[in-house]
Structure formats: C-alpha cells, structure tokens
Amino acid sequence: MKWPAERISASSPKSFGMYEKAARLAAQDIDLIHLEVGMPSFDTPQNIKDATIAALQGGRVHYGDFRGNIELRRAIARRLARHNDLAVGEDEIVVTNGLTHASYAVFMAALDPGDEVILLEPYYPQHVNKIELAGGRVVLAPLDRARGFAIDPAAIEARITPRTRMICLVNPANPTGRVYTRAELASLAEIAIRHDLLVLSDEVYEQIVYDGHRHVSIAALPGMRERCFSLFAFTKAYAMDGWRIGWLAAHEKFIPALLKITMNDVAHVNVFIQEGAREALEGPQTRIAEMVAEDKRRRDQVVQRMNQMSGVTCETPQGTIYAFPDISATGKPAQQVADEILERCHVVTEAGTFYGAAGEGRLRVCFGAEPHDRIATALDRMARYFADQS
Numbered sequence: 001m002k003w004p005a006e007r008i009s010a011s012s013p014k015s016f017g018m019y020e021k022a023a024r025l026a027a028q029d030i031d032l033i034h035l036e037v038g039m040p041s042f043d044t045p046q047n048i049k050d051a052t053i054a055a056l057q058g059g060r061v062h063y064g065d066f067r068g069n070i071e072l073r074r075a076i077a078r079r080l081a082r083h084n085d086l087a088v089g090e091d092e093i094v095v096t097n098g099l100t101h102a103s104y105a106v107f108m109a110a111l112d113p114g115d116e117v118i119l120l121e122p123y124y125p126q127h128v129n130k131i132e133l134a135g136g137r138v139v140l141a142p143l144d145r146a147r148g149f150a151i152d153p154a155a156i157e158a159r160i161t162p163r164t165r166m167i168c169l170v171n172p173a174n175p176t177g178r179v180y181t182r183a184e185l186a187s188l189a190e191i192a193i194r195h196d197l198l199v200l201s202d203e204v205y206e207q208i209v210y211d212g213h214r215h216v217s218i219a220a221l222p223g224m225r226e227r228c229f230s231l232f233a234f235t236k237a238y239a240m241d242g243w244r245i246g247w248l249a250a251h252e253k254f255i256p257a258l259l260k261i262t263m264n265d266v267a268h269v270n271v272f273i274q275e276g277a278r279e280a281l282e283g284p285q286t287r288i289a290e291m292v293a294e295d296k297r298r299r300d301q302v303v304q305r306m307n308q309m310s311g312v313t314c315e316t317p318q319g320t321i322y323a324f325p326d327i328s329a330t331g332k333p334a335q336q337v338a339d340e341i342l343e344r345c346h347v348v349t350e351a352g353t354f355y356g357a358a359g360e361g362r363l364r365v366c367f368g369a370e371p372h373d374r375i376a377t378a379l380d381r382m383a384r385y386f387a388d389q390s
Helices: 018-026 046-057 070-083 098-110 126-133 153-157 182-194 252-265 271-282 286-307 334-345 372-389
Strands: 093-096 116-121 137-142 164-170 198-202 228-233 246-250 363-366
Touching: 018 334, 046 271, 070 093, 070 246, 070 271, 093 098, 093 252, 098 126, 098 198, 098 228, 098 246, 098 252, 116 126, 126 137, 137 153, 153 182, 164 182, 182 198, 246 252, 286 372, 334 363, 334 372
Parallel strands: 116 137, 116 164, 164 198, 198 228
Antiparallel strands: 093 246, 228 246
C-alpha cells in the first residue's frame, strides 16, 4: 500500500516549533509562561458572543451561501472601503475558516506544479507547507536587516525567474513587527506589475499598529487590485482565534476558482458564527481599542526590560504582538537559547530560525498571549538567564 500521497511526503516536515517542546513540560505539571504562541490573551467581546448566541437561538443553523452570508460580506465590503481604501464588491469576498484557510485556497487555486512563490525572510512558516502542498516551490528573499527588516526590492528582483508566480507578503509583519510603508509597498507593487506576478497579502495584524504607524493594503495601490489577494481575519484584534473565521478579497475574475477550492474543502463557514463576525465589524469598537492599548502597554514593558538585559537589544515593534530581540551577543544559536530559556526558566519563546535562516541571532517574543503580571515574571526569569551568559 502506498501511503501517504507524494505531495505529502515531498513537502517539508511540519513543525509547531517551541509549542511542541513546551507541551512535553506542561504534561509534567510545570508552570510555563507562554511567550511563543501568537494568540490574544483577551476574551472575545461580549457583544460578539451575544450576536452569535442570538443567531443560534434564532434558527441560523442551516446551510448558507458558499461565499459567506450576504449580510456579512456587505459589512466586510463597507469596512474595506472605509479602512483599507479598497472598493470591493460583495461578490468579490469569500468568508473563510480563518486566514489560514484563505491562504490555502489561494495557493491551491493559483499554483501549478513547479510554480515559484517568493517569501520575504524572516517569513511566516505556515505559508511554506501550503505552497508545497499546492505543488509550488518556495523561494526566499531576505528583508533588509540593517534597515529594521525593510522590504528590499533588489533582493526580490534577483530571485524572479520564468517560474515565479507570486510574492507572499505579511503586513504588519510576523515575526519582525514591522509595518511596511507605502513607499516599500509601492516598490514591491512595481515589481509585481512589471513581471506580471500575483501578490498574496496576509493582513491579519492590520488593526494592531502603534505610535502613529499606518497600515496600508497593497491592493489599494495603482494597478494592484487586479493581481492581489487581500486576506484578513477576526483572530487577533477581536480576540476570536478559536472561532476560525476570516475572509479574502480579490478581483471578481479570481472568485470562481477560489470557490472551487473552498466549496470542496469546507462548503462554507459556520452560519451563526458569521453573525458574531458581522457584529464585530458593525458593533462598538471601543473594546478593540482597549485591547490594542493593552498590547502597546505590554509591548513597551517587553522592549524596555529586554534592552536592560545583558547582551540583548530589542527594537520597538511598529505593529503585531511580537518583539524580535537580538540575542546574538550570547554567541549561541537562537534555537539553543530558546531551548535553554525553556528548560531553565520555564518561559516559552520561539527561536528566530523558526522563521528562516535570516532569523538567526533573534528570538520572537509574543507579548499578547499572557497578562501583564505573567509577562513581568517571565522577563525576570529571562533577565537572570542572560545575566548568566555574560
């Protein structure tokens, strides 16, 4: 018996990074502080829960539109026009089981075997397996580390071949915390247009930006609507990670092929949860602002404390819920540092190399997954660790 299919065995081994290692310690009843998993610590706002419960109790329990409930898609279209400068029709939106599902659908619909997709490195690792499962090949273009991991147009240009099909963008960026400027995005857009490439834009952190930085959707730039897949989710800003709901927006010419994927893998997203998602967009936004303000407070706490640690430097993230401190002064590989912090301090961080070789000498520290006091305890433990390295 042949098992599994070649597309499975030929893809890169799937790893959940430090989460898997931490799970083994957690099974021993060790109290771990989790600074590795990119999930919000907040509860979903009550108005969103109430709208979902009302829909369930009101009988929204049967099959729905394959593209997503029309009321939700109209709310999404209004939001994209208002916040992202995107004029998108309701039939150019597909509601998905989170952004992970949306990106999988795009890769499956867009890629033929051997097609190349450029990822900006450090990259979000979940994109790798989806590209490979679709038959594509990952090509890495390094970000400009000296300029705070800015987009490097020359590095992208140098990696384009006749097989290049797509550039994959995460903005704001995981793991670096950078919010790309309009000028950076314009440089990437110019390359995409000149080489007739598609662009997948993962914008899950669009609402979590700080200090006056502004998120820009690359699809809003001239000439990009016709080649861009804009992906969003309720996961982070609305603290709805376990709800598994998001959406993709794309030109109408792309929608039939995308629906061929989504209709065959999930049919459509849970209908009553979509009512909660609509409330998230159209209801009061004050709780969202409060959660982002708390994320900023935690960010400042992490950046200040890490810069006081021996041999550690930490830039201030412009967005997301991640810091990306430089720990290269230890002289140890990033994975070894992350492992030792886990074993000695019972604090879970992620090695920068989980996001590609360009992440060597870095850790990714999530400041969104634990409350302020737990983060303070974790930082105390890490400070002792780094003091021992000097």
